[in-house]
Amino acid sequence: MEGDGIKVAKLGEKEYKECEDQVSHLALDIGGSLIKIVYFSSSSSCSSDDQKHGILKDGIDTSSGNLNYKFVTGRLHFVKFETSKISECIKFISSKSLHHYGDQDDEDPASDKSIIKVNFSRLDKVDEMSCLVAGANFLLKAVQREAFTYMNGQKEYVQIAHEDLYPYLLVNVGSGVSMIKVDGDNEFERVSGTSVGGGTFWGLGKLLTKCKSFDELLELSHQGNNRVIDMLVGDIYGGTDYSKIGLTSTTIASSFGKAVSENKELEEYRAEDVARSLLRMISNNIGQIAYLNALRFGLKRIFFGGFFIRGHEYTMDTISVGVHFWSKGEAKALFLRHEGFLGALGAFRNYEKNGFTDVTHEFMEQHSSKAKSSFCTGDGLQSSTHADVKDNGCIECRVQVRN
Numbered sequence: 352m353e354g355d356g357i358k359v360a361k362l363g364e365k366e367y368k369e370c371e372d373q374v375s376h377l378a379l380d381i382g383g384s385l386i387k388i389v390y391f392s393s394s395s396s397c398s399s400d401d402q403k404h405g406i407l408k409d410g411i412d413t414s415s416g417n418l419n420y421k422f423v424t425g426r427l428h429f430v431k432f433e434t435s436k437i438s439e440c441i442k443f444i445s446s447k448s449l450h451h452y453g454d455q456d457d458e459d460p461a462s463d464k465s466i467i468k469v470n471f472s473r474l475d476k477v478d479e480m481s482c483l484v485a486g487a488n489f490l491l492k493a494v495q496r497e498a499f500t501y502m503n504g505q506k507e508y509v510q511i512a513h514e515d516l517y518p519y520l521l522v523n524v525g526s527g528v529s530m531i532k533v534d535g536d537n538e539f540e541r542v543s544g545t546s547v548g549g550g551t552f553w554g555l556g557k558l559l560t561k562c563k564s565f566d567e568l569l570e571l572s573h574q575g576n577n578r579v580i581d582m583l584v585g586d587i588y589g590g591t592d593y594s595k596i597g598l599t600s601t602t603i604a605s606s607f608g609k610a611v612s613e614n615k616e617l618e619e620y621r622a623e624d625v626a627r628s629l630l631r632m633i634s635n636n637i638g639q640i641a642y643l644n645a646l647r648f649g650l651k652r653i654f655f656g657g658f659f660i661r662g663h664e665y666t667m668d669t670i671s672v673g674v675h676f677w678s679k680g681e682a683k684a685l686f687l688r689h690e691g692f693l694g695a696l697g698a699f700r701n702y703e704k705n706g707f708t709d710v711t712h713e714f715m716e717q718h719s720s721k722a723k724s725s726f727c728t729g730d731g732l733q734s735s736t737h738a739d740v741k742d743n744g745c746i747e748c749r750v751q752v753r754n
């Protein structure tokens with residue numbers, strides 16, 4: 352597990368142990384850059400609220416009244432790995448016994464290879480776009496304080512009524528970018544995309560700055576100044592605005608444009624400034640294409656997902672300002688706390704279709720009406736208000752499972 356992930360696993364060990372003993376459902380999203388895992392583990396403990404109401408016995412809620420189903424309390428875990436480090440991911444799956452869920456036969460624990468092989472041959476493949484949409488719809492309906500706007504340093508959570516959710520544009524910024532018009536549950540159309548996405552930022556950034564990790568590149572961009580390399584409107588018009596066509600002097604006229612005339616070598620630019628210009632160029636471009644597609648279909652809300660966003664303030668700010676500027680304030684850019692896990696969550700929900708379990712219904716009610724969601728991170732269990740689920744974490748929930 353990379354970066355903070357290790358911290359989460361170690362610091363949260365006590366929490367994890369409690370709920371990891373019974374992993375029952377697992378979904379994997381193997382992307383071009385990252386592997387995302389969502390899994391459910393039932394816990395034998397129960398929240399004080401549930402104890403008060405006396406409805407839980409050994410983590411099983413017997414109050415549903417339907418003998419075919421039981422409610423199981425537990426946690427939905429979110430974990431990610433770099434795709435190039437798939438062996439770490441396999442080790443993690445093995446170490447947590449995630450691969451044993453639903454097993455009928457005993458497998459030889461000494462042979463990781465055969466376990467994984469057996470497992471992968473049992474994997475159900477599900478369509479990526481429908482998983483992205485299912486994951487986004489699920490989060491937007493089920494999890495409180497999931498969507499938020501971010502502009503000029505201000506983060507504001509937005510709660511959207513179920514009946515007011517559709518239509519919207521979902522922009523998933525992974526290695527590449529997919530733009531999907533969502534009209535309802537499983538009603539969607541991929542309307543556009545661009546190959547200039549997260550992979551482009553990380554790939555070009557790696558070549559230009561010699562950064563060794565995505566986080567390092569992001570951190571570097573934080574300290575940079577894009578005006579050193581970008582050609583601004585003011586650079587062209589003697590420091591003044593071009594107000595006749597609505598351009599201020601500080602608007603970027605040409606990303607990386609200054610490098611043309613300055614005759615400097617790459618080494619003469621600060622890596623921080625290069626990273627900043629690159630992030631700005633890609634975020635602006637995505638924001639602009641997203642807005643044009645929203646305009647095409649008259650959509651007012653644009654949700655941005657994918658791990659490129661990474662909850663990074665400057666990225667979100669750039670996208671938001673772009674959408675606001677181009678739409679003259681008509682359209683809104685919204686971000687998701689579980690941005691990178693849409694596909695994996697959607698795949699997880701696919702269990703329903705196979706008749707194994709109904710994860711959604713009770714989970715949704717729990718989150719939306721009782722507002723009992725809580726997130727565990729490296730710091731242990733936290734209230735959902737303060738938790739940041741950028742990397743790995745988990746949500747407490749109840750699922751309805753067939754007996």
Ligand SMILES: Nc1ncnc2c1ncn2[C@@H]1O[C@H](COP(=O)(O)OP(=O)(O)O)[C@@H](O)[C@H]1O
Nearest residue numbers: 382383384385525526549550553565657658659
């Ligand atoms: N630790 C990381 N390693 C690599 N890329 C990362 C990392 N964190 C964020 N990213 C960004 O996220 C992108 C991948 O996003 P993701 O939604 O997982 O897409 P994919 O499904 O294509 O892997 C990368 O191209 C990169 O821009």
Ligand SMILES: CC(C)(COP(=O)(O)O)[C@@H](O)C(=O)NCCC(=O)O
Nearest residue numbers: 382383525526527528529544545546
């Ligand atoms: C091919 C993909 C759907 C794969 O998804 P990803 O792993 O990038 O999240 C995506 O990279 C994409 O939509 N690329 C843009 C292709 C295009 O429309 O030009």
